[in-house]
Amino acid sequence: MKLYSILFGACPKCHQESMYTVKNPYVLSDTLKINERCSHCNTKYRMEPSFFYGSMYVSYGVGIAFAVTAFVISYLIFESSLTIAFIAIVLTLVGFMPIIMRLSRNIWINLFMSFDKELASKGAKT
């Protein structure tokens, strides 16, 4: 259940709408802009002003996961040289940076909030 919110940046409590003001993470000026509250269940996303600073720690982990994936694909599957594999890692990290940053935030907020069936169904009926 949490996976849906993490992958799509949906409200962690009701999954009814995106937390982000602009859905496309590659609109770089808006990559990290999130709404104040969910218009469906009224959840306040930013529980405290510095809430999302903690997601930086998550982004290290997510970044490493992307780097390992890039390495496995280029070095082990395409049998590239280590230099090419390294370039692939850098390009992957740069290219996916907006996604990595959003994923980290999504994971972070989902550590603190959980899907609430009642909120979701309440929202769906109205």
Ligand SMILES: [Zn+2]
């Ligand atoms: Zn919601």
